[in-house]
Amino acid sequence: EDKVVQSPLSLVVHEGDTVTLNCSYEVTNFRSLLWYKQEKKAPTFLFMLTSSGIEKKSGRLSSILDKKELFSILNITATQTGDSAVYLCAVRFTSGTYKYIFGTGTRLKVLA
Amino acid sequence: EAGVAQSPRYKIIEKRQSVAFWCNPISGHATLYWYQQILGQGPKLLIQFQNNGVVDDSQLPKDRFSAERLKGVDSTLKIQPAKLEDSAVYLCASSFLGDEAFFGQGTRLTVV
Numbered sequence: 001e002d003k004v005v006q007s008p009l010s011l012v013v014h015e016g017d018t019v020t021l022n023c024s025y026e027v028t029n030f031r032s033l034l035w036y037k038q039e040k041k042a043p044t045f046l047f048m049l050t051s052s053g054i055e056k057k058s059g060r061l062s063s064i065l066d067k068k069e070l071f072s073i074l075n076i077t078a079t080q081t082g083d084s085a086v087y088l089c090a091v092r093f094t095s096g097t098y099k100y101i102f103g104t105g106t107r108l109k110v111l112a
Numbered sequence: 113e114a115g116v117a118q119s120p121r122y123k124i125i126e127k128r129q130s131v132a133f134w135c136n137p138i139s140g141h142a143t144l145y146w147y148q149q150i151l152g153q154g155p156k157l158l159i160q161f162q163n164n165g166v167v168d169d170s171q172l173p174k175d176r177f178s179a180e181r182l183k184g185v186d187s188t189l190k191i192q193p194a195k196l197e198d199s200a201v202y203l204c205a206s207s208f209l210g211d212e213a214f215f216g217q218g219t220r221l222t223v224v
Contacts, residue, residue, distance in 0.1 A: 004154075034212055041201050041218035043155070048212050088154055097167045098143050098210045102154035 002027040004091050006103035014111050017079050021106045023089030024071040031094040033065055033072050038086040038105065046074070046087075079110045114138065116216035118204050124222045130192035133219045137185070137206030143167075144181055145213060146189050147203040155203055161187065194223045 007022045023033065032050040036043035047056045049065035049072060056063050060079075065072045076083055086105040093099045117136040125131050137144050142163050147155035158177065159169040163184040172179070176195070181187040191198055201220050205213040 006154075031210070036215075041203070041220065042215045043203070045212045045214065092210065097160065097162070098207060099157065099160060099168055100145070100213060101157065102147075104152075104154045 002091075002101055004089055004101055004103035006087075006089050006106050008106060009104065010107040010109070012109045012111065013079055015080060017110075018075065018077045019079060019108060021074040021076075021087050021089075021108070022071060023074070023103055025089075025091045026070065027091050027093065027101070029094040030067070031092045034090045034092065034100070035063055035072075035074050036088040036090065038088055039084075043088055076108075079108075081110050081112050084108060084110045116204055116206055116214055118202075118216035118219055120219055121217060122220050122222075124224060125194055127196055127223050128193040130190065131194055131221065132188055132190045133202050133204075133221075135187045135189070135204030135216060137187070137204070138208075138214055141206035141208050141214075142184070143207045143209065143213075144187050145203075145205040145207075146179055146187070147205065149201045149203055149218075151200070158189070191221075194221075196223050199223045 004025045034048045035046040047063045052067040060077045063074045088105045089103040090100045144161045146158045149155045158172045159179045160167045161181040164181045179189045201218045203218045205215045207213040
């Protein structure tokens, strides 16, 4: 059965800390891995990763994929209270269906 | 570029009643997804359309849920009759072929 597992399930840090969120997957026909940030209801897109070892970076956020070990990490440096959200990992399949399956998410709370 | 539009934003119904949700995807996006997100869980794919055809509805409870996408644009998701366990946020998303999916604001359904 295809699955995406995220850890930790929740995390509380203080402003300025660095956090690492993990996503591991077991899927057939892997195409790409995506990270989303969900603050209220609508997840917003952060990164899409298709190749191993190539870091994607946007401001204080960065992510990398390891297709051999089947995992990805999302790093957030110098965290701010505005980073408080649920971070979702999703995997897309190679088949023509463009199907995504999501993990359960990591709930991050950043304290001032 | 206009985003994915969903309505209503909130809905409270009694069990055994029916409810319908509407979604207008981003213009030009052939792929449309409906996800159910129960509190504390990741989004679960209910149904996926490619243009006006169903690509995946394997997790749609077909005895009570139905969805359509007439003319390959707008989509409607219906629940009849609703159960308490249907309380969740219903997210609509769209994508252009295999690119990242963009999500609407979602509908929070409470069944009492």
